[in-house]
Amino acid sequence: MSAENWLDAVEWNEAGLVPVIAQEAGSGKVLMVAWMNAEALRLTQESGEAWFWSRSRNELWHKGATSGNVMRVREIRVDCDGDTLLLKADPAGPACHTGERSCFFQLLITDH
C-alpha cells in the first residue's frame, strides 16, 4: 500500500490516535500496547523502527531512543474495523519500562 492508502485505512479516534499492539515477531509474545498518530505511523514506516505517540508526555516517542531497546518492525496489520493496529517486531531488549520483556508479566487468572 502507498502512504496515502495506509493512512486512510486507519480509523483514527477523536484525538487522532490509534492503539497499537506490539508483538514479538519470532515468539508471538505480546509485548505492550501503545498509541500512534499518523505522524508516528509514517515515521515507523520510513525508519523501520517503532515510533509511538506518548499520551503522558504529549509527544512523538521513538521507542528505544534512550534505552537502546528499539523495535525493528516486520509488519503492521489493521483489524477488521480499522481501529486497532498489530505491529510485529524484533525488539532489541525489554519492551516494558520495568525491565520485563513484556508489559504483561502479571498473571491475573488461570484455568488451573
Next chain:
Amino acid sequence: MSAENWLDAVEWNEAGLVPVIAQEAGSGKVLMVAWMNAEALRLTQESGEAWFWSRSRNELWHKGATSGNVMRVREIRVDCDGDTLLLKADPAGPACHTGERSCFFQLLITDH
C-alpha cells in the same frame, strides 16, 4: 488471586471498561480486541469462557453464544499499568465476524 483481588488489579476506564487482547493460546496468533467490564471478567472467570461488554449493543456478550465460536480461556494477564488485559484462549472457530480466524487479516505495512 481471589475475585476481589483481580477485580482490584484492573484500572477500569471512566466507563468501567478495560480493553482485552484475545490471543490464541497455542499459536500465539492475536485474534481480536474487545472490552470487558467487571461483570464480564467475573463471568469469564466463573465459566472459563470469554465474556465481553459490547459497546455497540451496550450489553454483556458471551462470545460464541450464537455462532458457537466460544473461547475457552487458558489465562488472563494484566499489563504493568493495569489498563489492558491479555486473554489467552483456545477458540472453537473464527474470532472475526467476517469469518476470518483473526480480525487482523489485513496487512498494512511490511518490511519487504
